[in-house]
Amino acid sequence: MQSKIIQVAGLAFTIAYAAFIVWIYATEPRSFKEVTTSAEVAAGTYEINQEKFNSALNLFRREQFRAARNEWQQADPAQRDARTQFYIAYSFYREGWGRVYFDQELFRQGVEAVNRAIALSSGSPLTIDDPDLHMHTAAELKAELEQGLERSWSDVNPLKVLRTRK
Amino acid sequence: MSQTNRSRNRALVDFVLLPSLFLTVALLGGLRIGAESRTFIFIAPPLVTLLLAVLLMLLLLRGGLLSFHQWVGNDLPPLTNVAHIWMFITLFFASAQAFNSVLPERGLLHWLFSFFFLWTLWNNQFSSFDPRRLLRSLAVLFGTAFVFKHMLLASLYSPEGGWLKRVAGTLLQGAALGTLDAPSFAPATGYIAFFTLAFYVTGLILLGFAGHKNELPQKST
Numbered sequence: 001m002q003s004k005i006i007q008v009a010g011l012a013f014t015i016a017y018a019a020f021i022v023w024i025y026a027t028e029p030r031s032f033k034e035v036t037t038s039a040e041v042a043a044g045t046y047e048i049n050q051e052k053f054n055s056a057l058n059l060f061r062r063e064q065f066r067a068a069r070n071e072w073q074q075a076d077p078a079q080r081d082a083r084t085q086f087y088i089a090y091s092f093y094r095e096g097w098g099r100v101y102f103d104q105e106l107f108r109q110g111v112e113a114v115n116r117a118i119a120l121s122s123g124s125p126l127t128i129d130d131p132d133l134h135m136h137t138a139a140e141l142k143a144e145l146e147q148g149l150e151r152s153w154s155d156v157n158p159l160k161v162l163r164t165r166k
Numbered sequence: 167m168s169q170t171n172r173s174r175n176r177a178l179v180d181f182v183l184l185p186s187l188f189l190t191v192a193l194l195g196g197l198r199i200g201a202e203s204r205t206f207i208f209i210a211p212p213l214v215t216l217l218l219a220v221l222l223m224l225l226l227l228r229g230g231l232l233s234f235h236q237w238v239g240n241d242l243p244p245l246t247n248v249a250h251i252w253m254f255i256t257l258f259f260a261s262a263q264a265f266n267s268v269l270p271e272r273g274l275l276h277w278l279f280s281f282f283f284l285w286t287l288w289n290n291q292f293s294s295f296d297p298r299r300l301l302r303s304l305a306v307l308f309g310t311a312f313v314f315k316h317m318l319l320a321s322l323y324s325p326e327g328g329w330l331k332r333v334a335g336t337l338l339q340g341a342a343l344g345t346l347d348a349p350s351f352a353p354a355t356g357y358i359a360f361f362t363l364a365f366y367v368t369g370l371i372l373l374g375f376a377g378h379k380n381e382l383p384q385k386s387t
Contacts, residue, residue, distance in 0.1 A: 002170075003177040004245075010181030011249050014189060014256065021193045030205035 037078045048084055049075040060087065061132060065095035082120035086128055086138055089113035093145055097165045102148040110145045114138055134166035179376050185253050187369040188260035194362040195263025198271075199352040207351075209271060211262040214280045219261035221287040222304075223254075228291065229300035231374050232257075257373070264366045267359040268311035270319060271349050279311065297374050304370065308363050316356035323350045 023042070029035045040046040056071030069091050076084040089110045096106030117126055117138045126138040135141045144166060154160065198207040226232040237250040265283060270276045286307060295303070 003173050006177040007181045007249050014185040017189050025208050028208045
């Protein structure tokens with residue numbers, strides 16, 4: 001009887017262990033910290049670091065976009081929070097925006113971040129109520145970033161220097 | 167009482183220890199540590215390692231280290247058969263990952279090592295082995311590959327420039343080592359591979375004992 005218990009327990013334990021190994025190889029964490037973060041995401045207990053998020057928001061409002069992004073990346077290391085990813089995309093937009101030209105590389109990274117935000121909020125459209133922002137939805141931000149990446153004859157229009165950053 | 171203890175210990179080895187050991191090999195076999203970033207790099211087993219694992223499983227069967235009829239049969243309870251088949255699956259992936267841990271990750275050396283493994287395993291299919299000799303042969307095969315990859319090649323490609331790099335640089339002045347390109351990893355990778363192989367060989371020894379009660383049998387010649 002005891003052998004039977006060992007058999008069942010052993011089978012259950014080793015199947016769980018095998019599932020853990022498959023999960024590790026699928027998620028490819030780069031450190032023990034990432035292992036715990038991925039485990040939190042899988043368990044549904046993942047939360048962003050609110051303190052770091054607020055500090056990033058302060059930096060963003062002071063137009064220190066790179067520093068803000070660093071803070072947001074630390075606040076959401078698993079890139080699982082739609083709101084944080086939206087702000088990261090917005091920081092790419094504001095940093096890359098220029099009166100004469102847009103920084104294509106920053107805008108490209110902005111599109112990646114806003115796509116992540118949209119994917120994470122697939123249930124309902126993502127809306128951010130922040131009076132400091134001129135665009136409040138991920139769809140608006142994405143359209144603006146994609147427009148910045150497109151090349152057209154309007155790029156040579158001298159009046160475009162009058163446009164304003166959102 | 168001793169009979170009860172024996173069956174309990176046997177169950178622990180067969181259903182907990184062996185699969186756990188082989189799964190640990192499967193976990194660590196593809197783990198490398200980046201040379202500069204010191205981060206984990208997980209390398210899934212390449213297709214060739216699965217082929218090598220199939221050949222190795224056949225060799226284990228032919229060499230008598232795995233007696234399939236002792237582990238799976240009509241006279242055993244279904245759950246026991248399932249648990250034993252599960253153990254064979256873990257052994258298969260452990261074998262693939264044991265090869266993965268000693269194969270260079272890319273380049274000409276990856277294919278050279280794969281070819282030598284294939285050649286050795288294919289030749290061994292037609293040799294007469296008993297479990298002891300097979301175990302010794304496998305330990306030497308993996309040990310040699312470990313020394314080549316994690317000591318000689320690691321020294322050759324270390325960013326700091328190991329002793330072998332200096333010797334090779336002197337001997338092969340002017341010749342390009344580009345075709346022998348291999349990624350360099352932190353020294354911890356070698357330690358991980360060492361323990362991976364140690365676990366694997368320990369698992370095979372335990373498998374030999376588990377399948378044959380108390381001692382490794384020898385084929386009568």
